Amino acid sequence: MTNKPLTEPQKKQSDSIVDTVLSGQHGKHSFQTVYTYIHTRIQRGDWQAHAKLPSVRQLAEDTGMHRLTIFKAYQHLKDDGHVYARDKSGYYVQPPTLQVLTNEAELGLPLFQGNLGDLHRIQVKYQFSQALITPNLLPNHYFAEYVKQVFDLYPKLLGTYAPAQGDLELREMLQHYFTDTSQFHVHADEILITTGAQQAISLIAEVWIRPGDHVLIESPAYASALDVFQQKGARLVPMTINANGYDLAQIEQAMKQYKPRFFYLNPTFHNPTGICISAEQRKQLVDLAAQYHCLLIEDDTCQDIYFGQKPPLPLFAYDTEGYTIYIRSFSKYVSPGLRIACIVARPEWFTSLLAAKSLADGGTPLLNQKVFLHYFTSTRLQQHIEKLRIALRIRFEMMDEELSSTGWYYEPPQGGFNLWVRLPDHLSVPELLARCLKQSISFVPGSLFDHHESSKQYIRLCFSFASEQEIRTGIQQLVAIAKDMESNSSE
């Protein structure tokens, strides 16, 4: 190769970034110089799809610029969909997708290419993508008063570490709470306090998943959990969930065939579909788990967020054989700023989880646990949850009303935060999202909950974050955009 005479195009490929930088507008916006340099070379094909790009270190050395400047340029290139990053390995050229090529030209606007986290970072006026409760629905002032009282109770609170398993007083409270509300017969020793449900999922993955292990998941499923399992090298086997609940024959077949490490599931007001699995299926599922020695990891966030009747008891309450590990999160509706969740597991599973928690962070901060304990058990909070249910139900009904003219299909949820809406086949979800984002409206396309085609015509609309007025206006606009797309396509 090196002996060949340089032809004109090859000469171009050897363009130096040093020249570019020296000739360019060095200074405050120097990252843009780097951005332009890399983008131009990708555009003209010097670097092909999936080619490894020069390292941050290398470019910093070549240009004498700070590494952070180069890094910033790569971050912008990534945000704009020109490059992608691979952990510890560097940056690569993002191949243009067919969708981008066709739609960008047609629409004159870029399609959203990122993951759930990327979508959540986009600031919009009409927020239907994040399944969070707006802080306006939480009793903030009351909470602030409460924290002050907790300090009076425990004057040395901030000078003390919590045990790795969690504060005993809190675990004993939860023991009684579960007995009273969920008919669990559980001991405080079987409860582990975690920093949010995300940490609970991460610890379980750390303990049970080895590369190549099979894990059953729901299809569609909560994306952040799947990221954790995949990062540990799990092979994910999707199990259908729909208005009929699970397909138990499919689950039995998968347990038999794959001997999975566990089935991660969210049976109560499932995210994203809002489905609530019947008591009958819950019983059958724990029987299957015992028969095939397959752990059930039950992620339960919405147990308290029901609109009419209480949901059936958690799987854990039906499980006499001890194959269920129960994750209960209180973050979303009690206090996102505290991040309190817990894992309930029988002794034979518990030791490994506790060891993993000790290594992970040595224990959730005591401040958060004590504040949660006293706040959660206060009469006022329990009254607040009553009000919250009503407020969420009203928001759901408003969204339902605004969508009524569309004829789009969805099961009205009996609890939770989301509507899982099937769009007509001729409506392009990526295009709808692109148009909505441009008008400051966000939702989550179904494809982000699923690697399969089956969810690609769905969207998740969250009704717990936007205000009532925002729901009215935002959904009206979304529907208008969809109608506009339909009338254009039928022309």
Next chain:
Amino acid sequence: MTNKPLTEPQKKQSDSIVDTVLSGQHGKHSFQTVYTYIHTRIQRGDWQAHAKLPSVRQLAEDTGMHRLTIFKAYQHLKDDGHVYARDKSGYYVQPPTLQVLTNEAELGLPLFQGNLGDLHRIQVKYQFSQALITPNLLPNHYFAEYVKQVFDLYPKLLGTYAPAQGDLELREMLQHYFTDTSQFHVHADEILITTGAQQAISLIAEVWIRPGDHVLIESPAYASALDVFQQKGARLVPMTINANGYDLAQIEQAMKQYKPRFFYLNPTFHNPTGICISAEQRKQLVDLAAQYHCLLIEDDTCQDIYFGQKPPLPLFAYDTEGYTIYIRSFSKYVSPGLRIACIVARPEWFTSLLAAKSLADGGTPLLNQKVFLHYFTSTRLQQHIEKLRIALRIRFEMMDEELSSTGWYYEPPQGGFNLWVRLPDHLSVPELLARCLKQSISFVPGSLFDHHESSKQYIRLCFSFASEQEIRTGIQQLVAIAKDMESNSSE
């Protein structure tokens, strides 16, 4: 085997726990029945050293007892050193060690057999084992007042999630703080907030260690970090640290030979030895790291806990090549109840760490970050740190005074929380610990910081937790016990 006629001993081996339970004192203390059953069978040799014991599930099924009862029996058997647990695999017979056999008989008291965590769980009056600052030395009331003010500043604090990287306001404060105090030129984008240093260590291990990788550690070293590295499958290569600092030739040789993933080190008032590495060695070390492309993981907990002169700048400040990743913890001396620490890393290392943090828990709770931010920057806290240094120095001097009659060797530390004391060769450290624990005095035997023989004659005495009076009385008693042992052995 099954066709052989049962001889008497074999018949005994088939003793059923069901018979034992039925004949025993079933009821409130039924775990003791299970304990006695298993202990007896181990004692008489039915189950040999390292034999797998019946599972919790199996025994629960056989006896009809609750699994928790069986579990409790195993926990007590484990605490008493009769069995050991292996994650996910069950319980095994603990082989009796020579020490136990000889010393238990001689002393009439059990030797301590556990790890650092087990030792810390023992409640004693004279606490010289945990390297913590007593809550009495922290400004608790002031802190409580402060938290109330923080809620006035951010009324919706508890309704809000923090970003995974950490609160931007806090990271910007730390950026300026590092520039002012440690001459770091670092950007807020290069700072990741973690829940304590333990999480920082855990994330770094998650990102960089694959099973079989070599990791350089100090010898002796902070035990909880080593547990994390070993759990990830690292091969630990110990590097000497002593009054002369590091042996740079040894480190260079190890970097060359093993191509380690990183060197985990604690150069400022090192735990357990209290040694502070010179500026000269710090410079040489960052040069070696760059030369051999070996990351340095600098764990810095005691930067602010100096008795006289400030320590040299962190390695990170000397490192122009970007091979240092800096962990700074504020938990111990600012507020253990908050658990705020951070990782500072250059962009090329940062992306992977942030991804690991997102998967691990999605972000440290916002409450803790905002409280820390305002508390840490208050004039009053900075004045408090001044007083804390004096208080710790006084406690060190008291301990020093009480040990002066012994002639035991130790380097007087210039900061930190610990004294690393070499006992005379003829003094048995396990026996001293056993005798001290019996008199409600605790310290950490050197062997827990080291898998090698070199630290077995050392003990770590922490002077930051006990009160001044407890230091006087406790150390006097410890010295008396040692003198008694010496006079007995010379008889």
